[in-house]
Amino acid sequence: MLDQINMSGLNKVEVAISRIQMFAPDDGYYLAFSGGKDSVVIKALADMAGVKYDAHYNVTSVDPPELIYFIREHHSDVIFEYPRYKDGKRATMWNLIPKKRMPPTRRVRYCCLVLKEGGGNGRFVITGVRWDESSRRKNDRAGLELNTHKGKGNSVLDDPDNPAHEQMARICPTKGKHILNPIIDWDDDEVWEFIHRFNIPYCKLYDEGFKRLGCIGCPMSTKAKEELERYPKFKQAYIRSFDKMIKDRIRDGLKTKWKTGKEVLDWWLSK
Numbered sequence: 633m634l635d636q637i638n639m640s641g642l643n644k645v646e647v648a649i650s651r652i653q654m655f656a657p658d659d660g661y662y663l664a665f666s667g668g669k670d671s672v673v674i675k676a677l678a679d680m681a682g683v684k685y686d687a688h689y690n691v692t693s694v695d696p697p698e699l700i701y702f703i704r705e706h707h708s709d710v711i712f713e714y715p716r717y718k719d720g721k722r723a724t725m726w727n728l729i730p731k732k733r734m735p736p737t738r739r740v741r742y743c744c745l746v747l748k749e750g751g752g753n754g755r756f757v758i759t760g761v762r763w764d765e766s767s768r769r770k771n772d773r774a775g776l777e778l779n780t781h782k783g784k785g786n787s788v789l790d791d792p793d794n795p796a797h798e799q800m801a802r803i804c805p806t807k808g809k810h811i812l813n814p815i816i817d818w819d820d821d822e823v824w825e826f827i828h829r830f831n832i833p834y835c836k837l838y839d840e841g842f843k844r845l846g847c848i849g850c851p852m853s854t855k856a857k858e859e860l861e862r863y864p865k866f867k868q869a870y871i872r873s874f875d876k877m878i879k880d881r882i883r884d885g886l887k888t889k890w891k892t893g894k895e896v897l898d899w900w901l902s903k
């Protein structure tokens with residue numbers, strides 16, 4: 633069946649499978665599963681490669697409900713992980729915003745570090761990161777890369793949403809994990825071609841116009857406003873969280889130009 637797939641003049645499926653087989657660790661891969669199209673592809677490829685793995689989904693608290701239903705229905709083997717603070721309390725977007733005293737922004741995406749990037753320490757992690765995902769947000773990335781080069785932050789290189797500097801395989805020394813990105817050189821069309829050729833189920837949100845799936849209201853999304861209109865309960869939760877953030881800022885003697893959570897939300901969505 634593999635010889636039927638010959639994407640971009642190169643059998644990328646065979647190449648991806650070889651990559652997965654080549655690095656397969658004895659204890660199996662830690663497969664970072666987001667439920668999106670890239671994740672369903674790497675999970676299918678890992679099955680085709682016949683390697684051992686355990687798949688994990690980080691519950692961020694701003695997950696689209698349809699995505700959670702999809703994972704539960706089609707990927708019952710995926711382990712749901714609930715990010716926690718050092719004291720054991722569950723970390724959510726709602727308690728993280730007041731804790732950080734500011735909303736997450738494109739330049740300060742602290743939520744990724746706390747809610748999305750945990751897990752897999754000391755393991756060989758397999759991800760669906762692709763260069764093509766970043767090229768569409770080239771302008772955003774250019775500014776962020778500049779920031780990194782100036783030494784103002786290091787979150788970009790670690791952020792799976794910004795794989796500009798990502799490699800096919802690398803070691804993350806700080807977290808003691810190896811990372812494999814077997815479809816890093818696939819483009820969107822190749823991902824969809826693979827999904828349709830092999831009849832791989834995917835989340836229905838793609839058929840409702842979503843190009844990317846992720847956190848509701850993500851500051852990296854150009855559709856955050858529309859997302860919050862679609863999910864009004866999440867919009868209200870953001871406003872409550874911003875209200876709490878303002879109270880905590882005032883209590884700590886920090887300056888704030890906002891009086892209400894709604895004002896913060898309007899500012900946030902206008903960015």
Ligand code: SF4
Pocket residue numbers: 692694736741742743744745747748793846847848849850851852
């Ligand atoms: S994907 Fe967006 S909203 Fe979700 S954790 Fe990362 S920056 Fe935050």
